[in-house]
Amino acid sequence: MNKTNRISIVFIVALFSFIGFGQQQLIKGRIIDLKSKAVLPFAVVKAIPSKTATLSDSAGRFRIMPKGNDDTLEVSATGYQKVKIDRSTFEKNIKSENGEFTIYLKSIFIDFKEVTVRAPDELPSTVLHRNLIANKHKNDKKKLDSYAYKLYTKIQFDLNNIGNDIAENKRIKKLNVLLNYLDSTQTGNKYLPLILNETISRFYFKSKPRARKEIIEATRTTGVENLELNTFLGDMYLDLNIYDNIYTIFGKSFISPIANNSRFFYKYYLEDSSFIDQHWCYNLKFIPKRKGTLTFSGSMWIHDTTFAVKKFSANVSPDVNLNFVNDFYFVHEFEQVNQSTWMLSKEKLIADIQLAKGGKLSGFFARKSSQRSEFTVNQEREKKFYNSNSTVEVTEDAKQKSKEEWMMLRPLKLSEQEEGIGDMIDSLNTNPYFKRLKNITYLAASGFYQIGKVELGDLYSLASTNPVEKFRTALSIRTSNAFSKRIEFGIKGAYGFGDKVWKYGTTFRANISPKKRGILSLYYNYDIEQIGLSPYAIGVGNTFATLFSTAPFDKLIFLKKAGASMEKDFGKDIVFFIGGEWKEFNPLGVANFLRPNANEGLDTINQITTTEFKTIIRWAKDEEFISGSFDRTSIRSKFPAISVQAIFGIKYLFGSEYNYQKIELNLEHRTQIGILGRIEYGANIGAIFGNVAYPLLHAIPGNQSLWLMTSAFNKLNFLEFVCDRYTGFYLENHWDGFFMNKLPLVKKLKMRLVTSGRLAYGALSQRHEVNMLFPDFIKEFNRMPYAESTIGIENLFRFFRVDLVWRMTYLDENTHPLGIRARFTLNF
Numbered sequence: 001m002n003k004t005n006r007i008s009i010v011f012i013v014a015l016f017s018f019i020g021f022g023q024q025q026l027i028k029g030r031i032i033d034l035k036s037k038a039v040l041p042f043a044v045v046k047a048i049p050s051k052t053a054t055l056s057d058s059a060g061r062f063r064i065m066p067k068g069n070d071d072t073l074e075v076s077a078t079g080y081q082k083v084k085i086d087r088s089t090f091e092k093n094i095k096s097e098n099g100e101f102t103i104y105l106k107s108i109f110i111d112f113k114e115v116t117v118r119a120p121d122e123l124p125s126t127v128l129h130r131n132l133i134a135n136k137h138k139n140d141k142k143k144l145d146s147y148a149y150k151l152y153t154k155i156q157f158d159l160n161n162i163g164n165d166i167a168e169n170k171r172i173k174k175l176n177v178l179l180n181y182l183d184s185t186q187t188g189n190k191y192l193p194l195i196l197n198e199t200i201s202r203f204y205f206k207s208k209p210r211a212r213k214e215i216i217e218a219t220r221t222t223g224v225e226n227l228e229l230n231t232f233l234g235d236m237y238l239d240l241n242i243y244d245n246i247y248t249i250f251g252k253s254f255i256s257p258i259a260n261n262s263r264f265f266y267k268y269y270l271e272d273s274s275f276i277d278q279h280w281c282y283n284l285k286f287i288p289k290r291k292g293t294l295t296f297s298g299s300m301w302i303h304d305t306t307f308a309v310k311k312f313s314a315n316v317s318p319d320v321n322l323n324f325v326n327d328f329y330f331v332h333e334f335e336q337v338n339q340s341t342w343m344l345s346k347e348k349l350i351a352d353i354q355l356a357k358g359g360k361l362s363g364f365f366a367r368k369s370s371q372r373s374e375f376t377v378n379q380e381r382e383k384k385f386y387n388s389n390s391t392v393e394v395t396e397d398a399k400q401k402s403k404e405e406w407m408m409l410r411p412l413k414l415s416e417q418e419e420g421i422g423d424m425i426d427s428l429n430t431n432p433y434f435k436r437l438k439n440i441t442y443l444a445a446s447g448f449y450q451i452g453k454v455e456l457g458d459l460y461s462l463a464s465t466n467p468v469e470k471f472r473t474a475l476s477i478r479t480s481n482a483f484s485k486r487i488e489f490g491i492k493g494a495y496g497f498g499d500k501v502w503k504y505g506t507t508f509r510a511n512i513s514p515k516k517r518g519i520l521s522l523y524y525n526y527d528i529e530q531i532g533l534s535p536y537a538i539g540v541g542n543t544f545a546t547l548f549s550t551a552p553f554d555k556l557i558f559l560k561k562a563g564a565s566m567e568k569d570f571g572k573d574i575v576f577f578i579g580g581e582w583k584e585f586n587p588l589g590v591a592n593f594l595r596p597n598a599n600e601g602l603d604t605i606n607q608i609t610t611t612e613f614k615t616i617i618r619w620a621k622d623e624e625f626i627s628g629s630f631d632r633t634s635i636r637s638k639f640p641a642i643s644v645q646a647i648f649g650i651k652y653l654f655g656s657e658y659n660y661q662k663i664e665l666n667l668e669h670r671t672q673i674g675i676l677g678r679i680e681y682g683a684n685i686g687a688i689f690g691n692v693a694y695p696l697l698h699a700i701p702g703n704q705s706l707w708l709m710t711s712a713f714n715k716l717n718f719l720e721f722v723c724d725r726y727t728g729f730y731l732e733n734h735w736d737g738f739f740m741n742k743l744p745l746v747k748k749l750k751m752r753l754v755t756s757g758r759l760a761y762g763a764l765s766q767r768h769e770v771n772m773l774f775p776d777f778i779k780e781f782n783r784m785p786y787a788e789s790t791i792g793i794e795n796l797f798r799f800f801r802v803d804l805v806w807r808m809t810y811l812d813e814n815t816h817p818l819g820i821r822a823r824f825t826l827n828f
Contacts, residue, residue: 026063026064026065027063027064027065027066027073028061028062028063028100028101029045029061029062029100029101029102029103030056030059030060030061030062030100030102030103031043031045031056031060031061031062031075031077031102031103031105032060032102032103032104032105033080033104033105033107034104034105034106034107035106035107039056039058039059039060040056040060040077040080040105041056041057041058041059041060042055042056042077043055043056043060043062043075043076043077043080043105044074044075044076044077045062045064045073045074045075046073046074046075046076047064047066047067047070047072047073047074048070048071048072048073048074048084049069049070049071049072050066050067050069050070052064052065052066052067052070071086071087072084072085072086072087073085073089075103075105077105079107079108079109080105080106080107080108081105081106081107081108083103083104083105085103089101123270124270125268125269125270125284126263126268128268128270128282128284128302128307129262129263129268129284131307132258132284132302132307132309133258133260133262134307135306135307135308136243136258138306138308138340139243139306139307139308139309139342140241140243141241141341141342141343141344142207142241142243144205144207144341144377144378145206145207145208145378145380146204146205146206146207146377146378146379146380146381147204147205147343147375147376147377147378148202148203148204148205148375148376148379149202149203149343149372149373149374149375149376150200150201150202150203150372150373150374151199151200151201151202151203151214151370151371151372152198152199152200152370152371152372152409152410152411152412153197153198153199153201153368153369153370154196154197154198154199154367154368154369154370154410154412155195155196155197155366155367155368156193156195156196156197156365156366156367156368156418157193157194157195157364157365157366157367158193158194158364158365158367159194159363159364160352160363160364160365193418193424194364195221195222196221196222196414196418197219197220197221198218198219198220198221198406198410199216199218199219200216200217200218200219200409200410201214201215201216201217202214202215202217204381204385204386206380206381206386211386212386212391213385213386213388213391213392213393214391214392214393215393215394215395216392216393216394216395216398217395217398218398218401218405218406218409219394219398219399220399220401220406240330240332240347240349242256242258242309242312242332243256243258243309244256244259245258245259245260245261245674246259246672246674248672249328250322250325250328251672251678251827252294252322252672252678252736253294253672253673253674253675253677253678253736254294254295254296254316255293255294255295255674255675257286257295257296257298257300257314258300258309264289265288265289265290265293265295266286266287266288266289266295267286267287267288267289268284268285268286269284269285269286269287270282270283270284270285271283271284271285271299273304274301276301276310276311277310277335279303279304279310279336280303280304280305281301281302281303281304281310281311282301282302282304283299283300283301283302284299284300284301284302285298285299286298286299286300286314287317288317291317291318291319292319292320292321292737292741292747293317293320293675293737293741294317294320294321294322294675294736294737295317295320296314296315296316296317297314297315297317297318298312298313298314298315299313299314300312300313303336303342306336306340306342308334308336308342309332309334309342310333310334310342311331311332311333311334312331312332312333312334313329313330313331313332314329314330315327315328315329316328316329321736321737321740321741321747321750321752321795323750323795323798323827324353324354324798325351325352325353326352326353326354326363327350327351327352328349328350328351328352329349329350330347330348330349330350331346331347331348332344332346332347333345333346333347335375337375337377338377341377343372343375343377344372345371345372345373346369346370346371346372347368347369347370347371347372348367348368348369349366349367349368349369350365350366350367351365351366351367352365353365353366369412371411371412373411388572390516390569390571390572391572391622391624394515439451443457443459447459447460447461448476448478450480450482452480452482453479453480453482453483454477454478454479454480454483455477455478455479455480456475456476456477457475457476457478458474458476461474461476462474462475466528466552466553466554466556467498467552467553467554467556467589468496468498468499468528468556468588468589469496469497469498469499469501469528470496470497470498470499471496471497471498472494472495472496472497473494473495474492474493474494474495474503475492475493475494476490476491476492477490477491477492478490478491478507481629485511485629486510486511486629487508487509487510487511488507488508488509488510488629488630489506489507489508490506490507490508490509491504491505491506491507492504492505492506494527496528503526503527503528504525504526504527505523505524505525505526505527506523506524507521507522507523508521508522508523509521509522509630511629511630513568516568516569517567517568517569517627517632518566518567518568518569519566519567519568519630520564520565520566521564521565521566521567521579522563522564523561523562523563523564524561524562525559525560525561525562526558526559526560527558527559528556528557528558528559528588529556529557529559530553530555530556530557530718531555531556531557531591531695531699531718531719532555532695532699532701532702532718532719532722548705548706548707549704549705549706550704550705550706550819551704551717552704553589553704553718554589554590554591555589555590555591555718555719555777556587556588556589556591557585557586557587557588557591557695558585558586558587558588559583559584559585559586560583560584561581561582561583561584562581562582563579563580563581563582564579564580565577565578565579565580565614566578566579572622573619573620573621573622573623574617574618574619575616575617575618575620576615576616576617576618577614577615577616577617577618578613578614578615578616579613579614579615580611580612580613580614581611581612581613581614582609582610582611582654582656583609583610583611583612584607584608584609585607585608585609585610585693585695586606586607587605587606590775590777591775592604592775593605593606593607593608593693593772594772594773595771595772595773596769596770596773602773605772608657608658608693608695608772609654609655609656609657610649610656610657610658610696611649611650611653611654611655611656612647612648612649612650612656613647613648613650614645614646614647614648615645615646616643616644616645616646617643617644618641618642618643619641619642619643620634620637620639620640620641620642621637621638621639622637622638622639623637623639623641624637638671639669640667640668640669641667641668641669642665642666642667643665643666644663644664644665644666645662645663645664645665645666645686646661646662646663646664647660647661647662647663648660648661648662649661649662649690649692649696657771658690658691658692658693658696658771659690660688660689660690660691660692660696661688661689661690662686662687662688662689662698663686663687664684664685664686664687665684665685665686666682666683666684667682667683667684668680668681668682669681669682675738676733676735676738677733677734677735677736677738677752678733678734678736679731679732679733679734680710680730680731680732680734681729681730681731681732682729682730683727683728683729683730684726684727684728685726685727685728686698686725686726686727687724687725687726688724688725691767691768691770691771692768692771693768693771693772694722694768694772694774694775694778697722697723697724697764697768698722698723698724698726698762699718699719699721699722699723700713700716700720700721700722700723700726700728700760700762700786701713701716702716702717702718702719702720703715703716703821704717704718706820706821706822707821707822707823708801708803708821708822708823709821709823710732710756710823713758713760713786713788714788714790714803714805714819714821715788715805715806715807715815715817715819716786716788716807717777719775719777719778720777720778720779721760721762721778721779721780721781721786722764722774722778723762723763723764723781724762724763724764724765724768725762725763726760726761726762726763727760727761727762728758728759728760728761729758729759730756730757730758730759731756731757731758732754732755732756732757733754733755733756734752734754734794735752735753735754735755736752737750737752738753739753740752740753750795750798751793751794751795751796752793752794752795753791753792753793753794754790754791754792754793754794754801754803755789755790755791755792756789756790756803757787757788757789757790758787758788758789759785759786759787760785760786761781761785761786762781763780763781764778764780764781779810784809784810785809786809786810787808787809788805788806788807788808789805789806789808790803790804790805790806790821791803791804792804794825794827795827799824799825799826800822800823800824800825801822801823801824801825802820802821802822803820803821803822804818804819804820805818805819805820805821806818807819
């Protein structure tokens with residue numbers, strides 16, 4: 001058989017094999033579920049390759065007429081495996097009796113007796129946050145042995161809440177120069193720059209042993225000088241580390257969204273991912289779980305490989321129990337210095353402060369922006385580099401940089417308004433209305449009113465009463481900073497209408513070493529004083545003391561004293577005080593000086609004299625201050641302050657009658673304790689050696705006023721307990737909103753709970769009665785300490801604190817155990 005015949009035979013066989021399709025015969029059938037035997041409506045039946053198709057009806061039946069070249073039927077239905085039927089099956093169908101065949105489809109689903117649906121074990125946001133926490137120690141700068149960088153810091157205070165109609169304000173028309181220096185926020189609200197401080201420095205740190213040093217290369221301050229404003233916002237000067245579990249801001253412990261236990265306080269959402277400075281990062285949003293807690297709302301961009309924070313931005317959460325702060329916002333941006341180290345490169349903080357609700361010119365912005373550059377990591381310097389007398393050193397020409405030099409030094413250009421702050425203040429200082437406004441503000445804060453180069457006061461001691469003077473009035477005059485920032489002179493005079501005697505005094509202070517603070521003081525005073533008064537208590541001449549007294553100030557003495565002292569900073573953490581003082585006591589009121597004589601009688605002593613020298617050494621590690629010309633305020637130290645005081649009385653020197661020694665050890669500390677608020681605690685122990693008259697012994701500090709004293713026992717009278725050996729302890733807990741915020745109605749009032757406890761114990765030797773008998777009003781300790789406890793509410797109307805004081809021991813029929821005390825407080 002030749003090749004042509006073979007091809008012809010194959011073609012004929014193939015032709016007869018598909019004769020059924022070639023004749024386009026109708027195919028009928030039903031589609032049924034293989035397992036349940038239920039009919040399947042709307043299944044697709046398709047002839048291939050022509051793609052002729054049809055759907056099964058509600059009974060599962062279908063009809064289709066394939067084309068002549070179709071050799072396969074394809075049947076499919078949603079949720080079922082697809083079936084393909086070849087030509088042999090069609091041939092059987094055509095030969096069947098009724099021409100209909102059944103097609104079974106198998107379900108793609110698996111049957112279960114029970115199905116339980118569970119959410120994923122961890123959300124993507126939780127996984128990201130968990131990795132962030134797990135890598136904190138790797139990304140926190142605390143891991144480094146040492147680091148250094150160049151730092152530019154700009155701190156600015158701006159008057160806000162001015163309003164768009166400021167030009168029509170009658171008061172502002174008197175200060176029309178202000179209109180030339182107004183600026184606007186992004187929301188269009190106007191503000192007026194008042195104070196601008198710029199600093200360029202080099203910062204160095206090493207961890208073992210811990211030491212740091214900052215060398216200020218350039219610094220300038222322009223604007224209104226106001227120590228009180230800087231003190232009010234001391235936290236603007238502190239270094240905030242976002243990897244800490246707690247952020248201490250405005251004296252409150254805010255819970256960090258990166259804290260180890262932060263998922264108890266925050267909700268997290270993974271919102272976005274993007275490149276930031278060629279680093280692929282994820283954006284993690286965080287919001288507080290509960291209203292009123294000290295938390296933040298914001299977001300952070302987290303690096304995908306190291307899980308370090310690339311950028312962090314946050315606002316104080318709404319409804320936080322925080323005074324005067326409308327908003328607080330900060331942004332931190334980080335730079336990857338090497339493969340394993342990230343350092344803070346840019347920082348921005350803005351606090352919107354409003355001291356009074358409503359009104360205009362009632363608030364201010366506090367801003368801080370900084371840039372860090374020229375990083376070096378783990379390149380330690382020699383130990384002697386850190387062995388300087390101060391943590392912060394200022395170069396000799398730091399304050400002498402010209403305007404042109406500052407333009408070259410600062411990394412950011414100042415706005416036109418910021419540049420003009422100095423010129424604006426110069427213009428305002430010649431404006432009578434502005435000078436009065438500034439002086440009234442200063443009067444409220446300090447009690448003194450400035451008139452040129454002198455200040456008149458003290459507002460809070462102008463009028464008072466006591467059993468000896470009856471009605472008393474006083475006036476003080478001192479030089480202002482306009483006279484000198486290095487020396488200060490002061491005089492005071494007072495007159496009692498009961499005893500008709502003039503009292504007077506004079507003081508002199510000099511800052512003899514402003515670079516490393518050293519204050520020399522000289523003074524002379526001739527006035528009435530209360531025996532046993534705490535150094536921090538309200539004095540006899542204070543207006544508040546007499547208006548709110550609970551018992552008469554009748555244990556009085558006429559005191560002449562003259563002295564000199566020197567307070568000097570040494571090293572980084574030590575303050576040294578040395579002084580000498582001569583005193584002459586004359587008894588007044590119910591106080592009396594009696595001495596036993598050889599005839600077993602009593603001699604009345606009209607006066608006693610003593611001369612003593614005092615020295616105090618105070619140590620507080622890493623304590624920092626905001627300083628004025630003569631006074632300063634501690635920003636805070638993370639460590640307790642410890643002081644040792646020694647006093648030596650020298651007999652016969654300037655007529656002194658006593659030879660004695662006093663020594664006392666003190667400890668005090670104020671610290672945050674997380675969500676439980678903050679605590680203040682302290683302790684002291686002391687002893688007196690030698691024989692002295694009772695006015696020279698140690699009196700347990702009391703308070704005979706409704707004005708709450710946090711440094712004294714508020715239900716204890718003056719001179720109720722006198723000792724020559726003594727010890728004491730106190731603990732005060734400011735709970736902030738820990739309890740009050742959980743009470744549905746009370747939390748809207750933003751009140752805060754405060755509790756305290758105070759103990760004192762001592763002993764008194766009878767040997768001192770050789771010099772002077774103890775008066776009847778002096779008590780002796782038995783085996784029990786004197787104890788007081790308080791529970792109070794602070795933040796009443798944002799400015800007041802009221803305590804219920806419980807005298808727990810040494811009660812008698814004339815002593816009520818409970819008392820109410822109150823005070824004015826200004827806390828965030």
